[in-house]
Amino acid sequence: MLVPATSRTIALGRRGLNRIGLGTNRLTNTAENRSFLEAAIGAGVNFVDTAHLYAGGESEGAIGMALAPFADDLVVATKGGYHPGSGTEGLRKELETSLERLRTDTIALYYLHRVDPEVPLEETMGLLKEYRDAGRITHVGLSEVSVEQIQRARSVVPIAAVQNEYNLSERGSDEVVEYCTSESITFVPFYPLHGDKSPVVAEIARRHEATLSEIRLAWLLHRSPVMLPIPGTLSLQHLKENLAALEIELSAEHFETLSARAFPEAADI
Numbered sequence: 001m002l003v004p005a006t007s008r009t010i011a012l013g014r015r016g017l018n019r020i021g022l023g024t025n026r027l028t029n030t031a032e033n034r035s036f037l038e039a040a041i042g043a044g045v046n047f048v049d050t051a052h053l054y055a056g057g058e059s060e061g062a063i064g065m066a067l068a069p070f071a072d073d074l075v076v077a078t079k080g081g082y083h084p085g086s087g088t089e090g091l092r093k094e095l096e097t098s099l100e101r102l103r104t105d106t107i108a109l110y111y112l113h114r115v116d117p118e119v120p121l122e123e124t125m126g127l128l129k130e131y132r133d134a135g136r137i138t139h140v141g142l143s144e145v146s147v148e149q150i151q152r153a154r155s156v157v158p159i160a161a162v163q164n165e166y167n168l169s170e171r172g173s174d175e176v177v178e179y180c181t182s183e184s185i186t187f188v189p190f191y192p193l194h195g196d197k198s199p200v201v202a203e204i205a206r207r208h209e210a211t212l213s214e215i216r217l218a219w220l221l222h223r224s225p226v227m228l229p230i231p232g233t234l235s236l237q238h239l240k241e242n243l244a245a246l247e248i249e250l251s252a253e254h255f256e257t258l259s260a261r262a263f264p265e266a267a268d269i
Contacts, residue, residue: 007019007225008246010186010225010226010228012047012075012108012109012139012160012161012186013138013139013160015072015073015075015108016073017046017047017075017228018044018045018046018047018243018246019221019227019228019229019246020045020217020228020229020231020242020243020245020246021045021047021048021049021188021228021229021230022040022045022047022048022049022230022231022232022233022239023049023190023230023231023232023233024048024049024050024054024055024059024062024063024232025050025051025054025055025059025232026054026055026059026232026234027050027054027055027058027059027062027063027234028055028058028059028062029055029058029059029061029062029065030062033062033066033234034062034065034066035066036234036236037062037063037066037067038066038067039236040236040239041067041071041074043236043239043240043243044243045239045243046071046073046074046075047074047075047077047228047230048063048067048074048075048076048077049077049078049163049188049190049230050063050076050077050078050079051078051079051080051082051111051113052078052079052080052082052094052097052098052113053082053113057097057101060078060098060101060102061101063076063101063102064101064102064103064104065103068102068103068104069103069104070104070108075108075109076102076104076107076108076109077107077108077109077110077111077141077161077188078098078102078107078109078110078111079110079111079112079113079141079143079163080094080095080098080110080111080112080113081094081112081113081114081116081124082113082114083114084114084116084117084118085116085118086116087116087118087119088119088123088124088126088127091112091124091127092127095107095110095131095136095137098110099136105136106135106136106137106138107136107137107138108138108139109137109138109139109140109141109160109161110128110131110137110139110140110141111140111141111142111143111161111163112124112125112128112140112141112142112143112153113143114143114144115142115144115145115149121149121152121153122152122153122155122156125140125152125153125156125157126156126157128140128157129156129157132157139158139160139161140153140157140158140159140160141159141160141161141162141163141188142159142161142162142163143162143163143164143190144163144164144165145162145164145176146175146176147175147176147179150162150176150179150180150185159185160185160186161185161186161187161188161228162176162180162185162186162187162188163187163188163189163190163230164176164187164189164190165189165190165191166187166189166190166191166192166220167189167191167192167193167194167195167216167220168194168195168201168216168219168258169194169195170191170194170195173189177223177224177227178224180224180226181224181225181226184226185226186226186228187224187226187227187228188228188229188230189220189227189229189230190230192216192217192220192229192230192231193213193216193217193231194216195216200257200258201215201216201258204250204254204257204258207254208248208250210244210245210248211241211244213231213238213241213242213245214241214242214244214245214248215245215248215250215258217229217231217242217245218245218248218250219250219255219258219259221245221246222250222255223259229242
């Protein structure tokens with residue numbers, strides 16, 4: 001028996017996104033990396049994830065130089081407000097800088113990178129609503145949040161995506177995954193490739209003639225229809241390997257075997 005087939009795409013507003021994106025936390029602004037970005041889009045990626053702080057700002061800069069103006073079917077998501085204490089004006093400055101680096105007038109998806117314990121969440125969401133109402137942000141997201149925080153944020157502005165750590169090894173956001181699934185909020189797991197040292201995963205990979213990364217991603221895709229992993233890589237070979245996870249159909253037995261175990265952590269590719 002197979003787990004019901006997963007869709008290869010997910011809707012973010014009016015856009016249909018392939019359900020394997022690209023994380024760019026190590027992407028520096030070099031000619032080689034800009035060429036890689038172009039090749040990644042050519043290979044089928046249409047969701048690229050970055051942040052104001054990634055590579056000291058070079059990640060956003062490389063994406064802007066390589067891909068702007070962004071195609072209608074490409075979503076570049078970025079984040080701001082990682083460090084506490086800067087307040088809403090600090091977040092505003094980061095947002096404006098991100099717009100400049102990405103060479104765009106509108107950011108398709110903008111996350112609050114971390115909730116600032118010194119600023120009421122509703123106040124921060126008010127700023128992002130301001131930008132959304134002005135057309136500078138299309139969709140608003142949150143990162144590393146609880147269900148209660150998502151609900152508070154939604155009282156101010158619609159939340160389209162949540163990005164928490166989640167993988168075979170780290171299941172602390174199970175409740176958030178269930179909430180996002182029930183509310184049709186896209187869930188973007190970061191560090192999706194952790195947890196590859198178990199012989200059980202290796203055996204399931206062997207049976208599917210797949211890599212460990214493909215099986216880990218396939219499990220995430222089957223975990224929830226709103227799941228959109230963003231494995232980070234600077235290798236076109238690895239990126240194509242990640243995209244191949246979209247073709248894997250896990251049996252119910254294999255899915256449950258993976259779901260029932262906790263695995264040792266391993267570094268992302």
